[in-house]
Each structure stands twice: as structure tokens, then as C-alpha cells.
Amino acid sequence: MLIMHNGKDRIIFVTKEDHETPSSAELVADDPNDPYEEQGLILPNGDINWNCPCLGGMASGPCGEQFKSAFSCFHYSTEEIKGSDCVDQFRAMQECMQKYPDLYPQEDEEEEKEKPSKDLEANPMEASVAKEEKGSS
């Protein structure tokens, strides 16, 4: 380890071996319920954090309300097949998103449009799954 000075600035050169021993620096334990801290997608109380940067603009765009409604439904769904009671919301969201292809680009848009939306008794989600599996966005 080499230590140097340049006036008020200290410079330390370390090799890999120098840094092999574990650090003795102590960090303060984090409070997981700190109200000031930035939260992830799910808040400590179980609610969804719509302002999570991870959602991008999903909750704030023109289809924001549909998205929030669909995802909330899914999140709180207690069905055995989670979210199966939310088909309507997902469909509404999908319809909304189709109106804004710039914002919500869909890889195989043509294919999606061609498929009649009614014949999916399985549900629209499978269609979208199939579609998405093909391409990546």
C-alpha cells in the first residue's frame, strides 16, 4: 500500500491483496420503515407505490388509470389463480394502450389487431403473452 500527499489531498494506492481483508468500516443500520426513504414498488404497508421509478410512466400516462386499476386488482387479488378476477381491467388497459402505439409499442401489432378480441375465452392475456414471447421490446 502506498500513501502519498498532495497538499490537502491524500492518495492511497492499494493492491488487490491490500483490500482482501474484510472492511472494518461500520455502517449504520437502515430502518426499513423510514418514511423518508425512497420506496420500492411495494410500500411497507403493502400498498403499491405508483411513483416508483421502476414503473416508468405507466401510472402517469394516458392509460395510467387503467393500468393502476388493473394492477391494483391483480395485487390484491385473492383468487387461486391470482388476478383471474381482473380480466376486465386488463382488457380495458390493453384497449387503452392500443390507442397509443407510440407510448406502448407492441411488437406484433398487426397480429394483435387481427385477432378478434372475442374469441379468447382463455383470455386476452394469453394472446398478449404469445405476442410478447415472440419479440422483445
Next chain:
Amino acid sequence: MKSVKETAAWVKAWRNSPDTWAHSCGGDTPAATAACWIFSPCSSVPEMPERHECHDGQGEERQGLAFPCRCWGHGGAAQPCGKAPGTRGPRAARGLYETRDSREPRQPRDTSPGAPGQPRDTGRMQRGAPRRPEAEPRGKTRPSARQASLTRGEAARGGPAEAAVAVQRVRQQRGVEVPDMRRRVGVEDGRGEQHTGAGAGGTPQPPREAAQRPQRHGSRTIEARGAERPPRKAGRAGVYKTLKENKERFTSRVTTITTRSEENESATSDADPASRGTAAPGARPEVPSHVPFLLIGGGTAAFAAARSIRARDPGARVLIVSEDPALPYMRPPLSKELWFSDDPHVTETLRFKQWNGKERSIYFQPPSFYVPARDLPFVENGGVAVLRGKKVVHMDVRGNVVKLNDGTQISYDKCLIATGGSPRNLPAIERAGKDVQQRLTLFRKIEDFKNLEKISREVKSITIIGGGFLGSELACALGRRARTRGLEVIQLFPENGNMGKVLPEYLSSWTTEKVRREGVNVMPNAVVKSVSVCGNRLMIKLKDGRKVETDHIVAAVGLEPNVELAKSAGLEVDSDFGGFRVNAELQARSNIWVAGDAACFYDIKLGRRRVEHHDHAVVSGRLAGENMTGAAKPYWHQSMFWSDLGPDVGYEAIGLVDSSLPTVGVFAKATAKDTPKSATEQSGTGIRSESETEAEASEVAISSSSSPTPQVPKQGEDYGKGVIFYLRDKVVVGIVLWNIFNRMPIARKIIKDGEEHADLNEVAKLFNIHED
């Protein structure tokens, strides 16, 4: 909620998809896959920059979800935590945008909580590297310094009359009301000069006194000001103006009240527009007369706030009023990625490639995201509308109404001021004539990028004045073009090296050499004295006698926060850092918040400051949006910034990164026998090592950084990668991650803790600097 475990399962499956954004998460249930699909569009609309950082640094489960690491940060394509982005170079690894941090000079005023706010002489002035060429020592500086930064239009002619105008502007910016000197100056009786005492280049006496008043008493109301000032030459004009202005305000308030009562009748509820009979599309006014959320300014902070408001307040109606003709966009690529694009049409498309190879536009959202302003009050679920090319010129805080430059009035419930700043100009250039001004770029906006890009293809020589983030990045960007096109790129600045106010001297010198290797002729210790046109070229004369001949100048000498509204709004302007003074929750008044470059806010950890970086605009905009919807949270999540200068220099930083603070830098050495000797030779600084000369621990003379062209130093023999800690009273207040990435959460944690660490080498171990 079913179970955390189940949610975790689908999230995990989704995360493990080979593609960055899984589309089929492999979950068992259709619903699960649908939810997966919901998230996949994220990658298509990553309107926040790709600044990825993991939530907790480990990417492990948090709150029971193996989720956050994936897309925490600012959305966009994510990177599993802990995984380096490959062996790409710094630019490729992050490719993120940094703002112009002019790291305001008002320097190291000790604003840490509890410390008295006394100005400190940092010795910077003595080094002959003033931030502004004509700045005087602090305490007296502000008026003349502000005076120095005249707007182009005002000072085109130069001279004491214009100085008087500038002085008045200074006062206005402080929220200090003065009689309208402009009118006095227009009277052309020469007495304007005498009263203001603004001689050529001298420091006027009255402004200094006036400037000190706000520091003691804060801003005053217009009426009080007018009454106090003894009517001088045109003192009568001052008193007259006060009454007149009062009258104007009165009338505008009456109008507001009348309009509001009409509005209240028709706009009972935002949630049910269908019931409103007045919603006939043809009859809608172009601009709504009332909006619940008004955002003044259409940049990054405003956009982040708009998103935050929309996320938290269902159906919120947000109106952005922007002077810029463009929709909200991010600035950092304008001085980085866009210049490195292979696309010949990049100036039209404004698209760039991110570090992960994906392309995106600098615009946060395409036009279809926004609602037309006229439809804003009526659209069912609310939305965000942008009024472009309009400026708010007057703000009535008591009446909660603003007036635009075209006379339109808009009332609001909550308002955000995110007016950002305007590039500063050099006095020497302002004094020079129109011929010089035509060959000048003050770089900030898309238009400036387009113009400069065109000019770079047409001229033989470009000189960049300024050695900070923007200047250095543009120099490197242009330098790269220089090599292929025979363009000469010169960069000159008063400091000793690039990023002289940010990086410790040894690193600044080393960086300067790197910038030189990018093809830039770097001239440090250069203070511009005058600029003139000579033939068809520009002649820059420096104070030390050197002359620089060039075809075009780019001035990157700092940002002046846009605080014109402070006057009409009666808002306080900070005298140390500039900008609107707000509290820790970014609030100026009960319904008014300020975010972004224009906000001088109280940082609980680091004290009062004003930050001009992109990530800060995002973080503060988001926070302001949260607080506008009732969150009441203080500035807590520390924003970061980054910069890339060529292939060998890329860093991320957080906190107070000021080169005047003592620093401890820990750098990786390849093997024990490698010495940093070549590094010191390289950098041109004479550094003595403790182990060699144990007796001497004293300062060493720093030679000038005009060393000859260096060879390529081998990894480990130089400041290849490491971490630098900036200390204030033994506490780490700033950290620079030098050519290492994905460690920002650890850095953030250390600053948040605010602990005194006895051995910073031990702290450095947390960063694993030897790994990629």
C-alpha cells in the same frame, strides 16, 4: 394480497428472463403473465435516463420481493444488481447524462447544519482562478459579479448605463424592489450613472448596500421598498411606479376573483367532465383559465413532477408552461451521446444509443403522451398538457394566478416553479460587438446543439471557454470530430486543469492530459480579456497576453438561475447560491414549490445548496410532485451525477464534490511492484510519497499542467480506477467513483450515515475497486 411469496415468485421468474425486460415470466397463471406483460412496456418507454442503480446495492430481496434491483433507479432497461455491465468502457457502461454543474462558486460557505454561515476565503481567489474574471472577494462580490453576468440583450452596447440596468436586475433577482432604473436610464440625462455610481468596471456603492439588506432582512414587499427609498433623481418615478403596480395588481386580482367565481360554477368536479355542459370542443378556450397543478418551466424537473403528481393523484390535471418550443427533454445527451451517434440525421431525430445498445429519444415522452391544453379540464382521467413557447411573466401569490407573456391568465391550486437557468456569458464577450455575438454559442438547448453541430462542420476552429462539466464534455465531443475533420478544438479556462473545481488537483491534471489526448488543445490558467473580430475570424486576447485566433466560441461558464418571477411573486432569492430559497420540502410558500436548477433548498444532511445536475432535477422534481400531492417529505434521497471525458475517464459522483475540500483518494494498483511514478510524471504534479520521504509530509509545488504529450500509462500505474472521498470536518460529504460503476448505493449510504470514519481505506474496501 395473496402472499408475498407468490408475488415474489412471478417477479423472480420475470427477472430471470434472459432479456432485460421479460415478457413471459414463466409464471403459471395467465394473470401472472399478464402482469409480466404490463412491465415489459417499461423498456419501451424509458423516459427517464438509463441511470440504473440498484435499490439496495445487493439486488437481494427487499420487503420480500426479489424485484427492485431490476428497474429501480429511473426506469428503463435494468441491470441485475451486482453484475457489471460488461467490459465496455465508461461511456458504454453508463452513458448517462450529466448536467451542467457550475458548482457555484459562492463557495464553500459553510452551510452545514448548525454551523454559522460565515464566508470563507478559500484561497481560490489567490490562485488567480476566480470563477468570474471580474469577481471580487466575497461579501462585496455579489453585485459586481451579477453585474458581470449581464444578459446579452441588455449589455450589447456596454457602458455604465447598461451597468445600471444590470444592477437593477441584480436587485430584482434578490427580490429587492427598486425604482425602475431602466426608465431612468432611458431619460438619458447622465445622472443615472452618478446615482448608481456605476463607473466603467467599478463596483457601485449603492448596490452593495442594497444587496446587503436582503441578507439581513430577506425580501420585502413592493410597497415597503418603494416607500423606503428616498426619491432620487427620478425618485418620483419610483413612487409612481409603486402605486401603478399596486393598481395593476389590484385590477388583476379583481379579474381573477371574477373569473374564478365563474370558473367555480362550471368546474365543480374534475372527475366528471361528462356532466359539464360547457365542454363543447369547439367552444373551449385554447388555454384553460384554471388548472389544479401548474408547472412553470418545461424541463426535467417539471416533467418528473408531472409524472409524480399523476402517479399519486388519480386523474390529476397538470399544465406545464414552457418557454422552450420543444416538449420536455433530457439535456445530458446534448453534450455527450448525440455527438457520438453514427446517424447522420441525429440532429433531426435526436435519438441516441444507450449503454445497453438500445436507442431512445431525448424526449421524455412522444407527443401522444400529452393532452392538448384546451382539453385538459375535460379529459376524463386528466393528463399532462404542455403550453410551448409561452413564458410566465407575472405571478400573484395572494391570488394564486399567473400571467403569461401573451396576457393570458391562469389560476392554479398548486404551483411548481421549475424555470431552470440561462447560460452565463463572459463580460468580455458581452462588451464585444454584434460581430462577435454572432460567432458565439451559449450552449443549453436543442437549438444550440443543432447550431453547433452544423458549425462544427463548417469552421476550422472552435474555442470552448470554460473547464467544467459542459465545457469539458463538449471539448471531448468536438475533439473527436476534430480528428476526422481537421477541426481545431481549443479549450481555455482560468483553473489549472479540467474539472478544477470538482476534482482534486492531481486528478484534475491527469484528466486534463486525457482531454488533450482526445484532440483538444487545452489552455489552462487562461482568463479572457477581450474578444474582437479580426478579418473573418475571432481574436481572443487573454489577460496574460496570449492570443487565440478562432472561428467560433462556445461559452460554458456557468448557469444563472431564472428567478425573474421572484419579484412579482415576492419570493425570496438566495444570496449565496442564487435561485429561489425553499425549505427542506422544496416549498417556498404554502402553494408554491421550486425544483431543479432554480431551487436553493435545504439538504438535511449536507446543508443548504443548489444543484445543477440532471439526476437532481429528477429527484427534486419527483419530490416536489409528491409534496404537491400531500407527502410532506424532505429532500432525503441524495441525487448523483456523472460525466465521461473520453474513453479513459468516466466517473459518477454524489454529495458535495468540491475540490477545495480535503480529499482522500484510494486507487487500485495492479500489483505490488507497480508504482504510480509514471502517474505523477504523467500528471505533471510533483507528489511525494510518505514511504519514500517520511520526514517530509509537506506541500509540494504543483507545476503547471502544460506537460508534453504523454504516453499511455498502463493500468495500475495511474489513476485508473478508484474512489475519492471529500471530507468536511472528518465526515465524508462527497464521493467520486472513478471509473468504477454500479456502486452508487454504497456511496449514498456512506453519505447518509454521516459518520466519522477513522480509516477511509477501510471504507474504500466496501467498493471493491479491483473488480470490474
